[in-house]
Amino acid sequence: MSGFDKNWLALREPADRHARAKSLVDMLCRHLAEGHPPPSLLDIGCGTGSTYRTLSSLVPQDTRWQLLDYDPLLLEEAARRIGSSAAVTLRQHDLNDLTALPLDGVSVVTASALFDLCSADFCSRFLDRLTGNRTGLYASLNYDGVMEWTIAHPLDRSVVDSFNRHQRLDKGFGPALGPDATEHLRLSLEAAGYQVTTRSSPWRLGADQQDLQAELLRGMERPVMEIGAVSSNDLQDWLAFRLSAVNADNSSCVVGHTDLLAIHPG
Ligand SMILES: C[S@@+](CC[C@H](N)C(=O)[O-])C[C@H]1O[C@@H](n2cnc3c(N)ncnc32)[C@H](O)[C@@H]1O
Numbered sequence: 001m002s003g004f005d006k007n008w009l010a011l012r013e014p015a016d017r018h019a020r021a022k023s024l025v026d027m028l029c030r031h032l033a034e035g036h037p038p039p040s041l042l043d044i045g046c047g048t049g050s051t052y053r054t055l056s057s058l059v060p061q062d063t064r065w066q067l068l069d070y071d072p073l074l075l076e077e078a079a080r081r082i083g084s085s086a087a088v089t090l091r092q093h094d095l096n097d098l099t100a101l102p103l104d105g106v107s108v109v110t111a112s113a114l115f116d117l118c119s120a121d122f123c124s125r126f127l128d129r130l131t132g133n134r135t136g137l138y139a140s141l142n143y144d145g146v147m148e149w150t151i152a153h154p155l156d157r158s159v160v161d162s163f164n165r166h167q168r169l170d171k172g173f174g175p176a177l178g179p180d181a182t183e184h185l186r187l188s189l190e191a192a193g194y195q196v197t198t199r200s201s202p203w204r205l206g207a208d209q210q211d212l213q214a215e216l217l218r219g220m221e222r223p224v225m226e227i228g229a230v231s232s233n234d235l236q237d238w239l240a241f242r243l244s245a246v247n248a249d250n251s252s253c254v255v256g257h258t259d260l261l262a263i264h265p266g
Contacts, residue, residue: 004047004071004074006047006048006073006074006077008215008219009047009048009050009074010048011211011212011215012113012212013050013053013054015203015205015209015212016050016054016112016113016140016141016203017050017054018203019141019201019202019203019204019257020054020112020140020141020201020259021140021199021200021201021259023197023199024138024140024197024199024259024260024261025055025058027197027261027263028055028059028108028136028138028261029058029059029060031107031108031136031263032059032060032063032107032108033060035107036107037060037062038060038062038063038064039059039060039062039063039064039107039108040063040064040065040066040105040106040107041055041059041063041064041065041066041106041107041108041109041110042065042066042068042101042102042103042106042108042109042110043065043066043067043068043109043110043111043112044068044069044095044101044109044110044111044114045068045069045095045111045112045113045114045117046067046068046069046074046075046078046090047069047071047074047078047113048074048077048078048081049067049078049081049082050112051110051111051112051140052065052067052078052082052088053081053082055110062087063087064087064088064089065087065088065089066088066089066090066091066102066106067082067088067089067090067091068090068091068092068093068095068101068102069091069092069093070092070093070094070095072092075090075092078090095122095126095173096122096172096173098125098126098129101126101129103129103130103133103135104133106133106135107135107136108135108136108137108138108263109130109135109136109137109138110137110138110139110140111137111138111139111140112139112140112141113140113141113142113143113257114139114142115139115142115177115181115182115185116142116143116167116176116177116178116179116181117171117172117173117176118171118173118176118177118181119170119173119174119175119176119177120174120175120177120184121173121174122173122174123177123181123184123185123188124188127185127188127189127192131189131192131193131194131264134264134266135264136194136261136262136263136264137185137189137194137260137261137262138259138260138261138262139181139182139185139259139260139262140201140257140259140260141201141257141259142181142182142257142258142259142260143167143178143179143181143255143256143257144179144182144200144256144257144258145160145164145167145178145179145256146202146254146255146256147160147163147253147254147255147256148253148254149242149245149251149252149253149254150250150251150252150253151245151248151250151251153238153241153242153245155230155234155235155237155238156238158229158230158234159220159224159230159235159238161229162223162224162227162229162230163220163223163224163227164178164179165227165229166223166224166226166227167179167223182198182258182259182260185260185262186198186260186262189260189262193264193265193266194262194263194264194265195262195263195264195265196260196261196262197260197261197262198258198259198260198261199258199259200256200257200258200259201257201258201259202254202255202256202257203253203254203255203257204252204253204254205252205253205254205255206251206252207247207249207251207252210246210247213246213251213253214243214246216253216255217239217242217243217246218239218243220239221235221239
């Protein structure tokens with residue numbers, strides 16, 4: 001089990017779909033259409049298949065997909081939701097085993113909400129494999145450290161600072177890049193000769209996404225407590241205020257993300 005709950009992934013999927021930078025999706029689709037057919041995508045850290053569901057109707061029709069995750073329960077849910085399709089292969093694989101990553105013939109590796117969990121060392125070893133094959137990368141929805149609410153609370157900054165510190169702890173790949181993930185990937189891929197484009201892809205959560213806002217807030221409690229810079233009483237006050245504000249008409253929340261598309265010109 002990865003600790004990523006299928007219900008949480010289902011809750012965030014519509015917000016992710018809406019947030020993705022459309023211009024990068026268009027560039028990705030054009031790149032796949034111009035390459036050698038049939039295009040082949042490898043979605044790493046696929047969860048229940050959110051990236052597949054979002055992109056499969058947009059990329060060329062003959063695109064083949066490999067969806068890879070190490071969590072058998074999420075892969076089971078992906079299989080249930082996607083159904084049987086000759087174009088899709090599900091693979092259980094731990095990304096820490098990069099040598100066996102099935103990159104042969106892959107046009108572009110895709111990932112969503114993954115690279116902020118990864119360390120600089122993991123990215124460097126992953127990019128060695130990617131750039132060796134001149135494979136492209138579409139890394140979307142990397143959290144960028146921004147979290148803001150229209151209705152302010154005096155502890156917002158301290159809580160978000162603690163949350164962002166926690167984002168940099170080890171999430172299974174060594175010390176995580178957290179909010180620095182996109183910039184790290186951009187610099188490394190440009191140094192390897194790739195054409196890299198990044199675009200902002202924030203969640204803008206309003207009154208119609210109260211469940212997602214509330215779940216996001218509840219999910220912040222444990223990481224902020226673990227950092228220990230905000231007292232338990234203060235955190236509980238903040239959380240109670242934030243959860244009640246979710247129901248206010250004029251309440252909304254921005255959670256910053258960045259998308260990246262890297263294509264080798266050769
Ligand atoms: C935040 S979730 C994103 C899931 C999916 N991409 C989405 O957007 O809904 C991160 C995913 O990375 C997977 N993951 C984390 N560590 C992994 C590892 N070492 N090997 C393979 N998958 C991993 C988790 O199981 C989870 O599905």
